[in-house]
Amino acid sequence: MLSRDHGVAVDPVALEKSISKATEALLGYRQSDGHWVFELEADSTIPAEYILLRHYLAEPIDAALEAKLGNYLRRVQGAHGGWPLVHDGPFDMSASVKSYFALKMIGDSVDAPHMVRAREAILSRGGASGSNVFTRFLLALYGVVTWRATPVLPIEIMLLPMWSPFHINKISYWARTTMVPLMVLAALKPRAKNPKGVGIDELFLEDPKSVRMAPKAPHQSASWFYLFRSLDAVLRVIEPMFPKSLRQRAIDAALAFTEERLNGEDGMGAIYPPMANIVMMYEALGKDENFPPRAITRRGIDKLLVVGDDEAYCQPCVSPVWDTALTCHALQEAGGDDTLAKAKQGLDWLKPRQVLELKGDWAVKAPDVRPGGWAFQYNNDHYPDLDD
Known part of the structure; x- marks a missing residue:
């Protein structure tokens, strides 16, 4: 019935x-202690970035792990030739550029059928210059494009007062934790070690060194776009004139911010992007792989790996x-x-x-509110989520 x-x-x-x-x-x-945790699979960008991070640092090659990561990336390639942000979703330029770069980095031939399809999909949609801002920063760190292709991100932002129009506490926590170490990288402009010397010039319709800031996207407000583009132009001129002492103070402020929130092997923000940026930041500052904050964060990144018999991928968090x-x-x-x-x-x-003791970044705007939330991950006391 x-x-x-x-x-x-x-x-x-x-x-x-x-x-x-x-x-x-x-x-x-x-789990044996009564809780549940399921694999948190995102799109192809995180496992691709994991591969590129290892080669950025010139870490010893783990051929077995790279083979499994490669199997995963090839499997999730879309019918359109590129990589989507969701299963069977539409082509995404940044995911496609990073996935192609990672596969080429681990040894896939550019003449392999899946690489040819990916390259054709990217070029037919305008080429890798259509990548988003975070991908452009990655490409600049690898020397594929120049820093003229990225927005100016002055580390001196760390010293701005709370009343300023832009302040680090006025953006979301994931953006804040990602941007702080990224601003140090933007200030120091290091270059990936990249021992194989792999590049992806073939993904551009123009000389990648000629790529400049991205044009306005259809969804962007013209007034906001041109305001920030004008601000970027001004900063590009005056940033080299900033006193070195001011820059060092700002870098020190970024390090203090980071080290207060390192969060052990769970990582700052307990999410992959800031953890990867922190490792690269310490590399740029001359701290070797045994420097405790760098070493602990690097171990935390490996804890995000899901390794199976034939495939592996990196979770954005747990x-x-x-x-x-x-x-x-x-x-x-x-x-x-x-x-x-x-x-x-x-x-x-x-x-x-339940986070009952530590007042996280949220307390800047709500200093009289007592802590009481839960984090999404095992440990992330600075950033409990409202929806948890």
Whole structure:
């Protein structure tokens, strides 16, 4: 017999079987201490960036790991020849450029069919000069394009007062944690070690060294675009005139900001982009791989890897709080004494992870509010998420 719920025909027996199977799957995936954490797969950019980070630093080649990362990147290549931001999604220029670069870096021939398809897809859409700003910074660090292709990002931003139109505390936490070490890199302008000397000039319709700032995108407001483009032009002229002492103060402020939030092997912001930028920042500052903040952060990046028998990829972060909370909610909906007992174990795991002591960056705007949120990851006390 069929029952109706909101106009949808439902077979109660089939529904009960589905719920039972789903519940068994969730209970089977539970960690030994009562919480849940599932793999957090993003798009191809993070595993591609992981490969490029290793070659940026000239780390010893791990052929077995690179082979598995390569298998993953080839599998998620889209039918359009490039790489999407979601499964079976449309072509994305930045994801495609990074994925092609990473595959070429690990030894894929530019004449291999999948590389030819990717190159044709990129060139037919205007070439790699259509990459987004973060990809342009990566390409500048590799010397593929010049720093004229990136916006001026003066490290002196770290010294601006709170009342200024732009302040580091007026942008989102993921952007803040990513930008602070990136601003140090932009100030020092280091070059990737890149021992193989791999480049991707073939992905450009023009000489990549001639690439300048990107034109206005259709979705951008003309007034805001030209305001920031004018500001960038002014900064490009006056930035070289900034006193060296001011620059050093700003770099010191960026380091102090970073080191207060390093967060052990969980990493600053507990997300991949700032962690990778921090490792490159310390490299640019002359700190070797044994320098504790760099070494700890680098180990944290490897903890984001998901390595299988044939494939591997790098997660942008982990999500145990999110996963456990949602799973406990689902188990309570499913019901049953044993199921509810397991859900309670998960909730018991969540309770002590509430951030009750440390006032994170949010306290700048709400100094009288006591802490009380949860982070998305295992540890990220400076940045609890509102939706957790």
